[in-house]
Amino acid sequence: MAQYFASFGDYLKNLFGEKVYKVTLDAGFSCPNRDGLISHHGCIFCDESGSFSRLYPNSLSIRQQLQSGILKIKKRYHAKKFLAYFQAFTNTYKPVSLLKDIYNQVFIDNIVGMSIGTRPDCVDEQKLDLIASYNFDNRFIQIEYGIQSVHDKTLKLINRGHDFQCFEKACRLSKERGLNVCAHVILGLPGESHSDMMQTAKTLANLGINGIKIHMLAVMQGTKIHQLFNEGKIYLMSEDEYISTVCDFLELLPPDMIIQRLAGNGKREFRIQPSWLGKKLELVGKIEKEFQRRNTKQGSNFSHNSL
Ligand code: SF4
Incomplete structure (x- = not known):
């Protein structure tokens, strides 16, 4: 099948x-947007697991955790x-000395990146x-920043507790140190129009970041979103709308930006809606079909500094 977007799997395979298989880890971190440093409520879409699919007790x-995860995946x-x-x-979210103790445990045999x-x-x-000090021997070292939207009005509404400028600075400092940078984005956030979402794509396209993870709200x-949803205040895109919006979004990104996710769906047992958000592979297939129908692909509408 034709390549419609730059997939993470292919990227790592080439490298x-x-x-390369991911082993998910839980080092017992908290979040300042939940423990009270910034707020007690968290981002309005975040459930108590902090976006984590747990494989083993922390x-x-x-x-x-690594050894256990590797064993399962190997089998x-x-x-x-x-x-x-x-x-x-x-x-x-810990002092540097403690972070060092944690990250130092990572690089055992067969771990090619973090x-x-x-x-x-x-x-x-x-x-x-x-983090940059682990970047040698052709390892893949990446930092992933949740940003969700480039619009400060949205960041405020979803209770992120930081603004876009903060994200820009973190990206710049990370890039200066040679780190791969991946941004997380949510499509369909409350108050966002199609044009707002496309503005997010255009802005991220010109920041020099390496990868992106795209989620459907x-x-x-x-969660707070659950409460708002029950009050009839949340509009959720249909599957067709999401597929069309994702294609519009990807067309605006640079052709070589690595697409690391096209549909995050959280833990199935805690997901209330959308009900169509289940089978990731099927959804990716439908996104590829839509590109085929349009005769476009990631990067088709990308232009430098098209802000
Ligand atoms: S989504 Fe927001 S509240 Fe949840 S862990 Fe991430 S930053 Fe914290």
Whole structure:
């Protein structure tokens, strides 16, 4: 099949000569937007798991989690190369000395890289220097920033607790240190028009970031979005609308920006809506079909500084 977007799987395969499997880790981090430093409420879409699909109890050390995760994946797929992924909550939200103890446990045999999910207001030069210090021997070292939208009015509405300028600064400091930078975006946030979402695509397209994860707004049990949804205040896109919006979005991105996710769906048992958001592979297939129908692909409408 034709390549309609630059997939993360293909990117890692080219880099390491074979498929690379993610091992998800939970180092027991919290989030300043939940523990009271910024707020007690969290982002309005975030459920209590902090966007994490847990594979094992977090009483295990990072090294034990890695070994256990690798064993399971090896058994199932005969996998040989792995990427350590710190996903739960805010994975730079500790002093540098403690971060060093945690990250130092990562690089055992067959780990070819590390990806760290965090907030842009939870990094500084020292933390980024530490992360950059693991960047040698052709490893893939990435930092992932939740931003969701480039519009400050939206960031305020969804209670992010930081603005777009903060994200821009974190990206710049990360890029200066040679780190791969991935941004997380949500399509269909409350108050956002199609044009707002396309503005997010155009702005991110010109920031020099390497990758992006795109999610559809989902209503997770017990979140503020859930409450608003019950009050009839949340509009959710249909599957067709989402597919069309994702294609519009990807067309505006640079052709070489790595697409690391096209549909985050949270834990199935806690997802209230949309009901169509279930089978990721099927959805990706439908997105590819839409590109085929349009005769376009990622980057078709990309232009430098088209802000
Ligand atoms: S920053 Fe992440 S973990 Fe913290 S409240 Fe927002 S989505 Fe949840």
